[in-house]
Amino acid sequence: xxxxxxxxxxxxxxxxxxxxxxxxxxxxxxxxxxxxxxxxxxxxxxxxxxxxxxxxxxxxxxxxxxxxxxxxxxxxxxxxxxxxxxxxxxxxxxxxxxxxxxxxxxxxxxxxxxxxxxxxxxxxxxxxxxxxxxxxxxxxxxxxxxxxxxxxxxxxxxxxxxxxxxxxxxxxxxxxxxxxxxxxxxxxxxxxxxxxxxxxxxxxxxxxxxxxxxxxxxxxxxxxxxxxxxxxxxxxxxxxxxxxxxxxxxxxxxxxxxxxxxxxxxxxxxxxxxxxxxxxxxxxxxxxxxxxxxxxxxxxxxxxxxxxxxxxxxxxxxxxxxxxxxxxxxxxxxxxxxxxxxxxxxxxxxxxxxxxxxxxxxxxxxxxxxxxxxxxxxxxxxxxxxxxxxxxxxxxxxxxxxxxxxxxxxxxxxxxxxxxxxxxxxxxxxxxxxxxxxxxxxxxxxxx
Amino acid sequence: xxxxxxxxxxxxxxxxxxxxxxxxxxxxxxxxxxxxxxxxxxxxxxxxxxxxxxxxxxxxxxxxxxxxxxxxxxxxxxxxxxxxxxxxxxxxxxxxxxxxxxxxxxxxxxxxxxxxxxxxxxxxxxxxxxxxxxxxxxxxxxxxxxxxxxxxxxxxxxxxxxxxxxxxxxxxxxxxxxxxxxxxxxxxxxxxxxxxxxxxxxxxxxxxxxxxxxxxxxxxxxxxxxxxxxxxxxxxxxxxxxxxxxxxxxxxxxxxxxxxxxxxxxxxxxxxxxxxxxxxxxxxxxxxxxxxxxxxxxxxxxxxxxxxxxxxxxxxxxxxxxxxxxxxxxxxxxxxxxxxxxxxxxxxxxxxxxxxxxxxxxxxxxxxxxxxxxxxxxxxxxxxxxxxxxxxxxxxxxxxxxxxxxxxxxxxxxxxxxxxxxxxxxxxxxxxxxxxxxxxxxxxxxxx
Numbered sequence: 001x002x003x004x005x006x007x008x009x010x011x012x013x014x015x016x017x018x019x020x021x022x023x024x025x026x027x028x029x030x031x032x033x034x035x036x037x038x039x040x041x042x043x044x045x046x047x048x049x050x051x052x053x054x055x056x057x058x059x060x061x062x063x064x065x066x067x068x069x070x071x072x073x074x075x076x077x078x079x080x081x082x083x084x085x086x087x088x089x090x091x092x093x094x095x096x097x098x099x100x101x102x103x104x105x106x107x108x109x110x111x112x113x114x115x116x117x118x119x120x121x122x123x124x125x126x127x128x129x130x131x132x133x134x135x136x137x138x139x140x141x142x143x144x145x146x147x148x149x150x151x152x153x154x155x156x157x158x159x160x161x162x163x164x165x166x167x168x169x170x171x172x173x174x175x176x177x178x179x180x181x182x183x184x185x186x187x188x189x190x191x192x193x194x195x196x197x198x199x200x201x202x203x204x205x206x207x208x209x210x211x212x213x214x215x216x217x218x219x220x221x222x223x224x225x226x227x228x229x230x231x232x233x234x235x236x237x238x239x240x241x242x243x244x245x246x247x248x249x250x251x252x253x254x255x256x257x258x259x260x261x262x263x264x265x266x267x268x269x270x271x272x273x274x275x276x277x278x279x280x281x282x283x284x285x286x287x288x289x290x291x292x293x294x295x296x297x298x299x300x301x302x303x304x305x306x307x308x309x310x311x312x313x314x315x316x317x318x319x320x321x322x323x324x325x326x327x328x329x330x331x332x333x334x335x336x337x338x339x340x341x342x343x344x345x346x347x348x349x350x351x352x353x354x355x356x357x358x359x360x361x362x363x364x365x366x367x368x369x370x371x372x373x374x375x376x377x378x379x380x381x382x383x384x385x386x387x388x389x390x391x392x393x394x395x396x397x398x399x400x401x402x403x404x405x406x407x408x409x410x411x412x413x414x415x416x417x418x419x420x421x422x423x424x425x426x427x428x429x430x431x432x433x434x435x436x437x438x439x440x441x442x443x444x445x446x447x448x
Numbered sequence: 449x450x451x452x453x454x455x456x457x458x459x460x461x462x463x464x465x466x467x468x469x470x471x472x473x474x475x476x477x478x479x480x481x482x483x484x485x486x487x488x489x490x491x492x493x494x495x496x497x498x499x500x501x502x503x504x505x506x507x508x509x510x511x512x513x514x515x516x517x518x519x520x521x522x523x524x525x526x527x528x529x530x531x532x533x534x535x536x537x538x539x540x541x542x543x544x545x546x547x548x549x550x551x552x553x554x555x556x557x558x559x560x561x562x563x564x565x566x567x568x569x570x571x572x573x574x575x576x577x578x579x580x581x582x583x584x585x586x587x588x589x590x591x592x593x594x595x596x597x598x599x600x601x602x603x604x605x606x607x608x609x610x611x612x613x614x615x616x617x618x619x620x621x622x623x624x625x626x627x628x629x630x631x632x633x634x635x636x637x638x639x640x641x642x643x644x645x646x647x648x649x650x651x652x653x654x655x656x657x658x659x660x661x662x663x664x665x666x667x668x669x670x671x672x673x674x675x676x677x678x679x680x681x682x683x684x685x686x687x688x689x690x691x692x693x694x695x696x697x698x699x700x701x702x703x704x705x706x707x708x709x710x711x712x713x714x715x716x717x718x719x720x721x722x723x724x725x726x727x728x729x730x731x732x733x734x735x736x737x738x739x740x741x742x743x744x745x746x747x748x749x750x751x752x753x754x755x756x757x758x759x760x761x762x763x764x765x766x767x768x769x770x771x772x773x774x775x776x777x778x779x780x781x782x783x784x785x786x787x788x789x790x791x792x793x794x795x796x797x798x799x800x801x802x803x804x805x806x807x808x809x810x811x812x813x814x815x816x817x818x819x820x821x822x823x824x825x826x827x828x829x830x831x832x833x834x835x836x837x838x839x840x841x842x843x844x845x846x847x848x849x850x851x852x853x854x855x856x857x858x859x860x861x862x863x864x865x866x867x868x869x870x871x872x873x874x875x876x877x878x879x880x881x882x883x884x885x886x887x888x889x890x891x892x893x894x895x896x
Contacts, residue, residue, distance in 0.1 A: 004518035015523050015586055017577035041573055043528055043535075044560065049573055050526040052588075058526070070452035075463050078498040078506070080491055080610045081529060081593055082550075082562070087491075099555045102530075104562075106609075107547045107597045112492065114530070114552075114562075125489055125497055129465035138463055140500075145529055145593070149555045161554075162528045 008380030009354075011389040015052050018401050028224050030336035031156030033345050037405045039332075046153025046161035053405060054332065056353035058164065061331050062143055064195050064350065065166045072188035072247055074139040074168050079121050081145055085111035087120045091304050102147045102161075114147035119301050119323055122169045126319065127307040133173055135309060136319060139181055141168030143328060157333045158226075158289070164329035170322040173309070175298060178320035182214065182296045183251040185324040189218050189292050190240040190258065192326065197348025198338050200291060201235050203263045214322075217265065218292035222337035225287030230274050231263035233282040289334045296322040345406030346429050356445070357407035358388040361395045361414030371418050375411065375438065382447045403428065411441065456828030457802075459837040463500050466849050476672050478784035479604030481793050485853045487780075494601025494609035501853060502780065504801035506612065509779050510591055512643050512798065513614045520636035520695055522587040522616050527569050529593055533559035535568045539752050548596045550609075562595035567749050567771055570617045574767070575755040581621055583757060584767060587629055589616030591776060605781045606737070612777035618770040621757065623746060626768035630662065630744045631699040633772040637666050637740050638688040638706065640774065645796025646786050648739060649683050651711045665713065666740035670785035673735030678722050679711035681730040737782045744770040793854030794877050804893065805855035806836040809843045809862030819866050823859065823886065830895045851876065859889065 017038040026032040034040050039054030050058055066076065082104070088094035094101075094113075102114040115121065122140060130138070143166045153161050170181035186202065193200030198220045205217040219229055221236070238258065245251075262277045264270065265288070274283065302308065302318040310316055327334075339346045349355060356379060360372040369390075376388040387407065389398045395414075402410050412424040422435040425444065436444060465486040474480040482488050487502030498506055514524065530552070536542035542549075542561075550562040563569065570588060578586070591614045601609050618629035634650065641648035646668045653665040667677055669684070686706065693699075710725045712718065713736070722731065750756065750766040758764055775782075787794045797803060804827060808820040817838075824836040835855065837846045843862075850858050860872040870883040873892065884892060 004515045006518035006524070012582070013586075015525070015578075015588060038577070041576065043569060043572070044530070044532045044558075047528045047530055049528060049569065051573075051577075052523050052525050055524060055526050067452045070454035075500050076454070076503060077463070077500050078503050080495045080497060082492070082495055082595065082610055084492045102552065102554065104550065104552050106550065107599065110492075121491060121497065124491070125499075128489065129486070129499075130463075134460070138461075140463060147530065151555065162530055 005380060007383065007385045008376065009387050010376075011387055012391050014387065016405075017051070018404060020400075026156065028155050028158070028337065029340055030158060030224075030333035033336055033340060033404070034156055034333065037345060040157060046150055046159070048157055048160060048162075053353050057332050057347070057351055058329060060351045060353075061196065061335075062164070062166075062328050065192055065326055065328060066143065068188045068192040068195070069141050069166065069168060071191075072139070072184045074141045074185075074188075076142060077140055078142045078144060079115070079118050079125075081114055081147070082112050083115045083121055085113055087124055088113065091120045091123075091301055093120070100148045100150065102149045115144075116146055116148045117323075117325070118142070118144075118167055119169065119321075120305065123301040123305040123307045123321070126171055126302075127305055130171075131309055133309050133311050137170065137172045137177060137181055139168055139170040139185070141166060141324070155333070157329045158337075160329065163327065166326040166328055168324040170324070171302075171307070172320045173317065175296075175320050178296055178298070178322060179214075180251075182294065182322050183255045184247055185294055185322070186216065186255050186258070187240065187245055187247075187251055189294065189324070189326070191245065193218060193220065193291065194239065194241045196331065196335060196351050198335055199236055201229070201231055201263050201288070202258055203229065203231070203265055204259070204268055205265065205293065206267060213298075214296040216259075216294050217290050218294075219265065219288035219290050220334055220338050221286050222289050222334065223287055224337050225289045227288055227290070228266045228269075229264070229286055229288040230269050231284050231286075232261040232278045233284050235261045235263055236284065289337060290327075291331050291334050292324075292326045294322065294324040296320075340406075343400070344404035347406040347408055349408050352385075352406065352408050354385045354387040354407050356384055356386045356409045356411060357402045357405075358386065359395070359398045359402055359410060359412045360388070360390055361398075361412060363390060363392045365415055367418045368413055368415060372413050375413070375423070378438075378442075379447075382442075384445065384447065409445070453828060455831065455833045456824065457835050458824075459835055460839050462835065464853075465499065466852060468848075474604065476603050476606070476785065477788055478606060478672075478781035481784055481788060481852070482604055482781065485793060488605060494598055494607070496605055496608060496610075501801050505780050505795070505799055506777060508799045508801075509644065509783075510612070510614075510776050513640055513774055513776060514591065516636045516640040516643070517589050517614065517616060519639075520587070520632045522589045522633075522636075524590060525588055526590045526592060527563070527566050527573075529562055529595070530560050531563045531569055533561055535572055536561065539568045539571075539749055541568070548598065550595045550597045563592075564594055564596045565771075565773070566590070566592075566615055567617065567769075568753065571749040571753040571755045571769070574619055574750075575753050578619075579757055581757050581759050585618065585620045585625060585629055587616055587618040587633070589614060589772070603781070605777045606785075608777065611775065614774040614776055616772040618772070619750075619755070620768045621765065623744075623768050626744055626746070626770060627662075628699075630742065630770050631703045632695055633742055633770070634664065634703050634706070635688065635693055635695075635699055637742065637772070637774070639693065641666060641668065641739065642687065642689045644779065644783060644799050646783055647684055649677070649679055649711050649736070650706055651677065651679070651713055652707070652716055653713065653741065654715060661746075662744040664707075664742050665738050666742075667713065667736035667738050668782055668786050669734050670737050670782065671735055672785050673737045675736055675738070676714045676717075677712065677734055677736040678717050679732050679734075680709040680726045681732050683709045683711055684732065737785060738775075739779050739782050740772075740774045742770065742772040744768075788854070791848070792852035795854040795856055797856050800833075800854065800856050802833045802835040802855050804832055804834045804857045804859060805850045805853075806834065807843070807846045807850055807858060807860045808836070808838055809846075809860060811838060811840045813863060815866045816861055816863060820861050823861070823871070826886075826890075827895075830890075832893065832895065857893070
């Protein structure tokens with residue numbers, strides 16, 4: 001993001017319409033905070049525009065998701081949003097999906113729909129292009145807008161109608177090999193969420209309308225979560241990033257480690273098993289938000305849509321499939337639910353829209369302006385994502401906005417500090433304040 | 449793209465379904481070549497899935513567009529694909545748009561539509577969030593899927609129904625300042641297309657359904673172009689990248705230089721003026737493809753949708769607006785139309801899906817495999833985008849595929865070369881072949 005200076009912005013020019021008013025229709029913290037922080041704006045029920053601040057966070061989350069998918073060997077493509085109804089009739093899901101599917105007729109009265117997910121289309125692509133046992137394994141993914149016509153859209157981007165999702169699909173020759181692909185995604189998901197600074201716990205899940213036998217949800221802990229969850233404290237303390245992952249080796253032992261401890265959502269919870277398997281001091285009962293869901297469903301779609309490969313002996317076999325979803329736009333809300341306080345959002349550094357915010361306490365004072373400007377330019381040149389609040393506002397308003405928008409590090413510059421040759425540095429998360437010379441500040445930020 | 453190794457792929461594992469057959473329904477070169485090169489696959493009439501190779505090109509074009517928009521001071525946000533019909537009723541365009549607009553009813557029978565463009569929605573966002581003269585100038589843009597329900601979709605991604613477009617919108621206090629914003633986009637467009645290795649010529653254009661008085665189309669030359677164009681050869685020879693641009697200074701002189709020479713599409717052509725103004729030897733009559741279109745339309749939308757700002761004296765004034773579109777998905781086809789031969793696509797380096805292709809002439813031969821593998825790993829480590837054709841195919845098929853997919857540089861490795869310690873290096877565009885040691889190859893590619 002550093003090629004074109006869009007990583008360094010002056011607040012006076014940046015489109016960031018924050019507001020003090022608490023929107024009356026927003027019931028949960030992330031929805032309220034995203035509206036107040038000028039991240040999104042509702043355009044219709046459950047449909048949002050992402051304003052520059054929100055867009056930056058969305059892109060950061062997307063980038064982490066993409067990098068971890070690529071690292072796990074998945075290949076990116078892009079399927080369209082509008083699909084043909086016939087394809088969904090072939091799988092038998094056209095009627096099943098009910099009113100959540102946004103159905104459309106085009107000018108020639110052909111029946112179309114806005115894709116809520118892509119099992120059918122990706123299977124059709126496989127069936128139309130690949131046919132040899134040598135063409136598998138393959139895991140293909142895309143990150144694309146989806147639509148589910150929720151009857152009562154609410155909770156902002158957490159349950160929007162138009163939402164941004166990463167969905168991957170694996171194709172394998174046997175169910176054993178399919179399990180290998182499943183395990184790769186399992187680990188990729190743990191890594192993905194860990195990199196975003198959130199604790200996501202895998203839980204055995206129902207397969208629902210996708211079908212199949214094997215499925216896990218990834219749930220982050222947040223007091224405002226939609227569902228109750230039960231798990232072993234040890235799971236929360238495990239860190240997938242503690243060791244490097246090698247996707248070429250058997251991942252089953254690592255997956256077993258993560259699935260061996262008790263973890264269940266409300267629906268799957270078994271109190272007796274919980275008490276038998278988890279020592280009393282480690283029994284966690286909390287609320288959570290689903291941010292990812294993975295499925296292995298074998299030949300359910302490949303049989304119906306003809307995704308088959310020729311074997312070496314001339315036989316033909318339907319491929320074994322899985323599908324793997326991450327709610328990219330939902331995660332923006334989910335991370336806020338898990339990380340905020342009374343004053344506003346507390347962004348984990350990896351997904352923060354900017355890393356550093358500069359507050360000029362006395363805009364118009366030559367020395368302050370100069371000091372702020374020098375720092376801003378130096379940070380910009382070093383590629384640091386920085387927002388400089390250079391508006392002619394009262395200091396109180398600037399503080400409040402910086403807290404609200406959750407920038408991890410604030411540098412506060414006023415006449416007294418300038419005189420003393422120090423900058424005040426505040427950590428948004430801990431609230432800790434320190435005074436630094438500008439050289440010490442750069443070294444604190446890891447800049448030469 | 450180098451963080452996760454997705455920039456370096458082995459053909460045996462990469463999802464790249466090329467085909468020798470010429471698709472019968474593809475009438476133009478880019479459509480035929482994109483299907484044959486496994487870049488896209490049609491999912492419904494005028495709706496395509498972008499397979500990994502095509503997706504990479506789409507992303508590269510998008511990245512150049514984004515960087516130049518940011519450089520010109522435009523700020524990125526993201527509006528949704530589904531919009532409310534009421535918004536379009538407010539501007540008066542709901543009925544005007546006719547059958548090209550994909551109209552949708554949701555489960556509550558609310559009238560919605562799949563956005564064909566975003567003047568209404570961005571104006572509503574401005575009106576709902578900004579209100580002071582200090583909030584302008586602003587140029588906001590997004591890159592998002594659009595839908596136009598063409599009666600007869602054809603020419604592949606050149607005239608698809610679901611298409612990817614960058615659209616920017618400028619907001620200014622006066623029409624003079626609006627012209628300043630318009631000029632910035634004018635120059636940004638010239639730079640954008642130049643960076644893609646194509647010659648795009650600005651031409652005075654009709655404003656059509658967008659409205660307004662001032663408008664330019666940007667047209668690239670291609671024999672298969674949809675429209676006839678007339679211009680001065682000097683325009684084709686001008687190079688916007690010859691000097692750095694400073695968006696802070698008055699750009700009118702540069703714009704005047706580009707608009708001072710004769711250039712017109714069929715509809716706007718004036719033969720008498722052409723002959724009077726252009727010396728005979730410089731009269732170019734060619735075919736072209738529109739890839740960008742910019743408009744300045746004043747208060748047409750801001751009046752109707754209430755996008756007004758308060759002036760210092762307390763008065764209120766509707767903002768002056770312009771809109772600026774680039775067909776991102778269309779450009780993929782447009783660049784191919786402008787740059788291909790009998791054998792396939794010839795990618796300009798800046799938008800090529802990979803920069804280097806390695807052809808192993810004798811897969812399975814230890815020395816060849818070793819040599820190819822070493823080179824592949826070295827290039828991958830250096831961040832070079834590389835595709836290694838490691839399939840057990842005949843050399844002829846590998847050559848044909850490499851030509852078809854248009855990789856700028858081929859490195860051909862066979863038993864004879866390995867014995868001599870040289871690599872054969874082929875330039876896709878010029879056809880030139882050279883022999884290099886591996887060190888000389890790296891220096892040829894600008895790698896240490």
